[in-house]
Amino acid sequence: MSLAFKQETFRDDYTFRNSPEAIRRFPFPFPEDQYMYSVNIEPHTPGPKGAVTEFTLDVDEHYVAECRDKAITLEQDPGRCASLPHMMDAEWDFLEFTMESLARDYPEQFSLSKNGKEWTWVNRPLGLEQSFVFGDAATLPMGPFEYMGRQVQGDFVLLDQREDTLFADAGIVTSQADWSLAFNVGMSWHEWHGPVPQVTKLGVMDRALKFLMSLQQGNPVRRLNWTMTINPRLDTSPENYPLWGGDRNKVNAQNAGELAHLRVELQTLFRMPRSNAIVFSIRCYLISMEEMATYPRWAKRFHRVLRDLHPDLVEYKGITKYQQAVVAWLSRFDDGADIGIGTQPE
Amino acid sequence: MSQLQVKVAAIDDVSAGVRHFTLVDAHGGELPAFSGGSHIVVTMPAPGRTYRNAYSLLSSPENRAHYEIAVHRQPQSRGGSIYMHEQVKVGSVLDISYPVNLFALSRVAKHHLLIAGGIGITPFMAQIHDLERLGGDYSLHYGFRSREHAAFADALKARVSQRAVCYDESLGQRMDFDALLRAQPLGTHVYACGPQGMVEALVSTARALGWPEHHIHSEQFLAPPVGEPFTLKLSKSELEITVQGDMSMLEAMEAAGVDAPSLCRGGACGRCELEVLGTDGELQHHDHYLSDADKASGRKIMPCVSRAKCGYLELNL
Amino acid sequence: MERGYWIRSKPVYTALLWNTKATAHAVLAAGEGGLAVVKLFQQALPEQGITVFYSPAGASKDYLPALQAAAGADLQVFETTAALLEAWTRYLASARMGLRIYSAGTEKFMWEVTDAAEAFGILNNDVMKELTGSLARSVYCVHCKSLTHEVTSNIATCSGCGRHLFVRDHFSRRMGAYMGLMVDAENPGEVPEIEEIYP
Numbered sequence: 082m083s084l085a086f087k088q089e090t091f092r093d094d095y096t097f098r099n100s101p102e103a104i105r106r107f108p109f110p111f112p113e114d115q116y117m118y119s120v121n122i123e124p125h126t127p128g129p130k131g132a133v134t135e136f137t138l139d140v141d142e143h144y145v146a147e148c149r150d151k152a153i154t155l156e157q158d159p160g161r162c163a164s165l166p167h168m169m170d171a172e173w174d175f176l177e178f179t180m181e182s183l184a185r186d187y188p189e190q191f192s193l194s195k196n197g198k199e200w201t202w203v204n205r206p207l208g209l210e211q212s213f214v215f216g217d218a219a220t221l222p223m224g225p226f227e228y229m230g231r232q233v234q235g236d237f238v239l240l241d242q243r244e245d246t247l248f249a250d251a252g253i254v255t256s257q258a259d260w261s262l263a264f265n266v267g268m269s270w271h272e273w274h275g276p277v278p279q280v281t282k283l284g285v286m287d288r289a290l291k292f293l294m295s296l297q298q299g300n301p302v303r304r305l306n307w308t309m310t311i312n313p314r315l316d317t318s319p320e321n322y323p324l325w326g327g328d329r330n331k332v333n334a335q336n337a338g339e340l341a342h343l344r345v346e347l348q349t350l351f352r353m354p355r356s357n358a359i360v361f362s363i364r365c366y367l368i369s370m371e372e373m374a375t376y377p378r379w380a381k382r383f384h385r386v387l388r389d390l391h392p393d394l395v396e397y398k399g400i401t402k403y404q405q406a407v408v409a410w411l412s413r414f415d416d417g418a419d420i421g422i423g424t425q426p427e
Numbered sequence: 428m429s430q431l432q433v434k435v436a437a438i439d440d441v442s443a444g445v446r447h448f449t450l451v452d453a454h455g456g457e458l459p460a461f462s463g464g465s466h467i468v469v470t471m472p473a474p475g476r477t478y479r480n481a482y483s484l485l486s487s488p489e490n491r492a493h494y495e496i497a498v499h500r501q502p503q504s505r506g507g508s509i510y511m512h513e514q515v516k517v518g519s520v521l522d523i524s525y526p527v528n529l530f531a532l533s534r535v536a537k538h539h540l541l542i543a544g545g546i547g548i549t550p551f552m553a554q555i556h557d558l559e560r561l562g563g564d565y566s567l568h569y570g571f572r573s574r575e576h577a578a579f580a581d582a583l584k585a586r587v588s589q590r591a592v593c594y595d596e597s598l599g600q601r602m603d604f605d606a607l608l609r610a611q612p613l614g615t616h617v618y619a620c621g622p623q624g625m626v627e628a629l630v631s632t633a634r635a636l637g638w639p640e641h642h643i644h645s646e647q648f649l650a651p652p653v654g655e656p657f658t659l660k661l662s663k664s665e666l667e668i669t670v671q672g673d674m675s676m677l678e679a680m681e682a683a684g685v686d687a688p689s690l691c692r693g694g695a696c697g698r699c700e701l702e703v704l705g706t707d708g709e710l711q712h713h714d715h716y717l718s719d720a721d722k723a724s725g726r727k728i729m730p731c732v733s734r735a736k737c738g739y740l741e742l743n744l
Numbered sequence: 745m746e747r748g749y750w751i752r753s754k755p756v757y758t759a760l761l762w763n764t765k766a767t768a769h770a771v772l773a774a775g776e777g778g779l780a781v782v783k784l785f786q787q788a789l790p791e792q793g794i795t796v797f798y799s800p801a802g803a804s805k806d807y808l809p810a811l812q813a814a815a816g817a818d819l820q821v822f823e824t825t826a827a828l829l830e831a832w833t834r835y836l837a838s839a840r841m842g843l844r845i846y847s848a849g850t851e852k853f854m855w856e857v858t859d860a861a862e863a864f865g866i867l868n869n870d871v872m873k874e875l876t877g878s879l880a881r882s883v884y885c886v887h888c889k890s891l892t893h894e895v896t897s898n899i900a901t902c903s904g905c906g907r908h909l910f911v912r913d914h915f916s917r918r919m920g921a922y923m924g925l926m927v928d929a930e931n932p933g934e935v936p937e938i939e940e941i942y943p
Contacts, residue, residue, distance in 0.1 A: 160889065167534040167535055168534075170462075170534075170561070241534055242531065243531070243533050243534065243535070243641075244641040244867065245641070261886045261923065263886070263889065264884060264886060264914070264916050264919070264923050265916070266918070267916075267917075267918045268753065268916065268917070268918075271753070272753040272915075272917070273753070275753030275754070275913075275914055275915075291697065295690045295696060295698045297428070297524070297525050297527055297690075298459055298461075298525040298526060298527075299429040299431075299459070299525040300428055300429050300525070318886075319886045319887075319923075319925055320886050320887055321887075322886075322887070322925060322926055322929045323887065323907075323926050323929045326926075326929035326930040327929065327930050327931075327932075329930055330930060330931070354459050354460035354461050354462065354488075354526070355460050355461070355462055355488060355489075356462060356534075357462040357465075357528045357531050402930070535865065535867075536865060537864065537865035538865075608841065608842070609767060609840060609841075609842065610840065611840060611841040612839070612840060612841070612864075613836060613839050613840065613841060613843065613861075613864040613865055613866060614864050614865015614866065615841050615865070634765060635765055636765065636766070636767055636841070636842040637763065637765045637766035637767055637841075637842035637843070637844055638841055638842060639867065639870045641867055641870075642841070642867075
């Protein structure tokens with residue numbers, strides 16, 4: 082896939098737009114007319130050519146603009162990147178993993194050369210070249226986790242496995258859907274998943290934890306999660322809630338097409354070698370209702386999912402204020418026809 | 428599940444009944460790095476049946492050129508270790524799992540107390556590399572029947588002399604678990620690996636002295652015990668399989684082509700747990716994972732090590 | 745905002761009970777926590793040595809006579825919780841594995857006791873906690889990152905930035921505080937009724 086990196090913003094004037102190719106490859110998450118929270122984990126095996134799951138880590142046309150947005154958020158709030166002292170092995174594992182993945186899968190954009198422990202990393206889209214000694218933090222301009230966390234799209238959390246659970250002991254979180262790293266860093270699995278509705282009844286969290294505890298090297302897994310955002314804003318953090326919260330009031334049945342966005346998170350989990358930690362990657366994809374309607378099948382599907390969504394989920398996902406406006410905007414595409422199972426655009 | 432292929436590069440006998448194997452990547456590349464305490468599951472394609480046994484990696488976790496394992500020959504077993512001793516030669520190619528760690532060092536421990544018995548020394552050898560690299564505070568206590576049974580003792584003493592204490596049973600030297608545990612400062616984690624009796628004694632002493640559960644770590648590779656044959660019915664797969672006396676339920680299912688989940692294959696991790704739908708006999712639990720209540724309920728079983736004395740056992744798979 | 749589900753991060757506190765498998769016991773209490781300690785000593789005592797650290801600051805009654813009768817020479821009394829925590833840290837430095845730890849007092853006090861112990865490798869679930877006295881909460885403002893203490897209502901005024909914060913049940917053990925999120929971000933000035941629900 083040829084990558085033409087866009088210049089666009091995810092704040093202020095919100096110039097972010099998806100090209101037709103980006104719309105077509107969007108990871109639409111709804112195979113059925115009804116949605117209920119589930120574990121829905123599957124092996125992270127290479128997807129079809131051009132799909133967001135084709136490679137280990139996905140780099141797309143928004144790469145440069147997203148890295149820029151991430152840098153702005155980190156400058157304004159350094160607390161969005163945190164790593165507890167015992168996580169240094171995991172940080173180096175993460176650096177090795179991200180550099181090797183990007184260099185292998187996007188050789189035109191990235192390269193990594195090694196001479197024993199002396200490595201050289203080149204990131205052409207961001208114009209970076211760095212020689213350093215693997216394992217020696219003094220030879221990098223910042224910690225290994227932050228260094229590469231800034232150069233890959235999406236958020237990352239490093240999970241330490243101990244005491245029969247997983248701990249979120251490091252994170253770089255600038256595009257999250259409404260949770261705070263500064264508050265959550267150091268929490269165990271059940272603690273940080275505390276505020277998710279309905280799940281205690283279903284035991285979903287217990288089963289997911291048990292599964293992840295046996296995650297193996299060489300056998301990563303993935304799942305999709307989704308929510309909605311008004312304006313193509315990446316930084317929908319609790320920290321900046323005063324900046325973006327009010328946008329929910331601006332949506333009506335006429336402008337919902339432009340303002341309302343479906344936000345899909347591709348979550349992938351990888352077991353790391355030296356630290357035995359798990360890398361949790363949360364990669365965010367945004368699409369406006371207008372862009373989604375390029376494919377009427379998607380518009381019909383999402384119309385039904387949103388209209389019939391369980392009230393607890395509506396509230397938890399912050400959709401309450403504009404749910405009806407978006408449903409109204411989408412309704413014109415829905416003739417009630419049976420469109421069958423599956424997430425395909427057509 | 429993705430696997431690795433390795434070739435045996437060297438074999439040597441290091442002590443009575445213990446054979447040391449050096450494994451390299453079969454395609455000439457680098458092997459994955461791992462964390463100390465990890466093991467690999469080696470697939471042994473014997474005629475008529477496939478063995479799969481877990482062996483701790485004892486080599487340096489940073490060394491990606493080769494892996495090292497040590498196999499203790501167990502005469503009264505299903506035959507996996509005998510296969511390793513008799514059938515595997517220099518040049519043999521084997522399928523192995525990626526390294527899996529169910530016996531990891533705690534990254535928040537202030538001190539690490541390592542207790543090894545006999546062949547149980549193997550995971551600690553890799554962990555010591557990690558501890559030295561990280562500057563961790565640790566001490567190793569290594570008990571064995573006699574110098575003949577002390578695989579790697581000399582190499583260890585040379586490497587970590589001040590931090591290792593050896594106990595030669597034939598000279599009357601014995602570890603005093605009570606005294607050892609009472610002397611540990613706050614924030615110590617204890618790790619035990621070795622014969623079942625030793626590990627159980629260490630764990631129960633630590634509990635009696637008030638050590639919190641998460642400060643106590645142990646690894647025992649339980650070999651699935653042999654028993655009498657019975658019929659295994661799998662309700663969802665609609666299959667009936669004969670479980671022979673000398674193979675585990677898990678092995679019987681795998682031989683029949685069933686995709687049964689598993690991980691440690693030694694009754695410790697919980698991954699293979701299955702629901703029991705019915706039986707005309709009694710369950711024989713040999714695992715360390717299920718609670719007493721779960722075992723008594725008769726509704727769950729760990730097929731990697733447990734069996735049943737029955738005509739048939741039906742599982743929900 | 746919290747309707748329809750229960751937040752598992754919220755710690756659940758219990759009544760103090762002796763754990764008989766131990767090599768030593770340390771009991772730490774402040775204010776109303778003194779009563780919890782008196783109750784603890786009414787149970788059959790364990791065989792191992794016990795040390796009690798108590799600060800009366802904030803107590804509604806004088807528990808000292810009862811505590812002295814119960815713990816005798818094993819009782820150490822401190823004027824302030826700061827002094828108590830200092831002594832606790834010194835004790836921890838020479839303590840051995842097998843020490844069982846019991847705390848009683850406000851949430852803030854108990855997490856300070858736990859914090860001091862964590863520096864020595866103790867896991868936070870291994871400090872037994874009995875909540876006594878006030879249910880007042882410490883609140884972490886995600887916007888300006890300050891902590892506001894002694895919050896007894898569902899909506900707090902941030903001591904750092906002045907915003908009105910909804911006090912969630914989502915709790916951070918590391919901070920010993922609940923998350924506070926601006927309550928009127930979407931509709932500035934529309935603050936719901938303030939209710940004293942953590943007296």
